[in-house]
Amino acid sequence: MTASSRAQSFDVAAAQYAASRPSYPAELFDSVEEFADRRLAGARVADVGAGTGIASALLRERGAEVIAVEPGEAMAGEFRRALPGVPIVRGDGNALPLTAASRDLITYAQSWQWTDPGRSVPEALRVLRAGGALAVWWNTTAFDVPWIRDQHARIAHHCGVEPRSAVRPSDGDAVRLAGLTGLRVARRHIRWSRTVPLDTHLANIGSRSAFLVLGEAARRAFLVDERARLGGLFPREEVEESYVVDLLVALRP
Template identity: 85%
Template sequence: MTASSRAQSFDVAAAQYAASRPAYPAEVLDSVEQFAGCRLAGARVADVGAGTGIASALLRERGAEVIAVEPGEVMAGGFHQALPGMPVVRGDGNALPLADASCDLITYAQSWQWTDPGRSVPEALRVLRASGALAIWWNTTAFDVPWLREQHARIAHHCGVSPRSAVRPSDSEAVRLAGLTGLRVGRRQVRWSRTVSLDMHLANIGSRSAFLVLEESARRAFFAEERERLGRMFPREELEETYVVDLLVALRP
């Protein structure tokens, strides 16, 4: 299964994605402003891989002028429903449908991994204005929480993917892995949590690409077992999801 196929898989679960995926704490956008050296209020921001608009909505709340870029037709439709009036154009980070030097900030929330940095970095630099910035971030697993660490291992095994290391990369390694070597990059990790129902938690992890590309029978088998297991752990069917947002902000040379 190619990365492109997994990236395109989100269209089949756009409503589930919009309803169950976590947002991001205010400290993430505070840090973007700090590293970029500018306020979001009044800034022209391209939110790439915008999905159903989770990050775009937060950016707009900060007063940014947001244009969303989204490759998926159904996801873009969900964006229109969630954020009527906010512009969304079809495209991806490897070939941005945006004019040269037209944005103060380009953001990738949960979507940088679907790009080829050899193409997406030059595209970002083309579209950014002088003194502009590129911000990428992910909600990542808090591996120090035992049940989340163990669940991560079960998901990786069931989906046939390699589990991520519980040891987070150093700043220099994170920059290298993101393909941002040679740029001035700031990094911050923000820990946060949310309390959700068991159903919402299962819908959240079921909206991940690793599950969306599986056969229906394989998905059902995993979630039947996981519901039973977590039901025993959390008999009130309410649990706390803990995340560590990993944020990188690269400044335009």
């Protein structure tokens, strides 16, 4: 299964994605402002791979002037329903449908991995104004929480993918893996959590690309087993999900 196929898979579960995916903590946006050396209020921001608008909504709440870029038709439809006042254009990070030197900040929330940095980095630099910044981040696995670590291993095994290492890459390796070598990059890890109903937690799992490319029977089998397993751990069916946001902010030369 190609990365492109996995990236396109989100369209089949756009409503599920919108209803169950986690948001981001305020500290993340404080850090973006710190590293970019400018306030989000009044900043012209492009949120690329915007999906259903989770990050775009938070950027707008901070006073940013947001335009969203999203390749998926169904995801863009959910975005428009959630944020009717925010402009959204169809496209992706490898060929941004935006004017040169038109943005102060470009953000990628959970979406940088679907780009080709050999194309997306030059595109970001083209669209950014002098002194602008590129911010990419992910909600990553809190491996120090035993049940989350164990669940991560079960998901990887069921979906036939390589489980991520519990050891996070060094700052230098993270910059290299993201394709941002040669730029001035700052990095920060931000821990946060949310408590959600068990059904929401399972829907969140089921909205991941590794699951969406599986057949319906394979998806259902895992989620039935996982409900039984987690029901024993969380008898009140309220699940505390812990995350570590991995943030990279690159400054335009």
